[in-house]
Amino acid sequence: MSKDSQELLHHSLELLAPLGPLRSRRMFGGWGIYVDDIFIALIAFDQLYLKADAESRPQFEAAGCAPFQYEREGQVLSLGYFVAPEEAMESPALMVPWARLALGAALRARASKAPKPAAKKKPAAAKKAAPR
Secondary structure (H helix, E strand, O other): OOHHHHHHHHHHHHHHHHHOOEEEEEEOOEEEEEEOOEEEEEEEOOEEEEEOOOOOHHHHHHOOOOEEEEEEOOEEEEEEEEEOOHHHHHOHHHHHHHHHHHHHHHHHHHHHOOOOOOOOOOOOOOOOOOOO
16 A cells, blocks of 8 residues: 555544544455444545435535546446545544535445345254164
């Protein structure tokens, strides 16, 4: 990891700290950031991207935030993440409202996923008693 990437990760963790316990994990050639084990942000291409959904996307777009996009097999793909606003990168107080939007989007995404049904257990075969 480059020095710039390390600095961005540490700075981002400081900005997001008011949300609660954070952890980071390498992924996609960048970093994923979790609050209370909920994935809310990623660092890629030297940018902090925050989770967005249909409810929060208009706020990110109104602030001029670019979506996270990448090219694969000649197609541009977009994930539900937007670059954090420049001014929000200046202090935790300015980041918190945006981070709360990201956390809200992540919580809504988690709630909308139907829980997987538990696998049905096959009844154990009855053991035969040993002859006496």
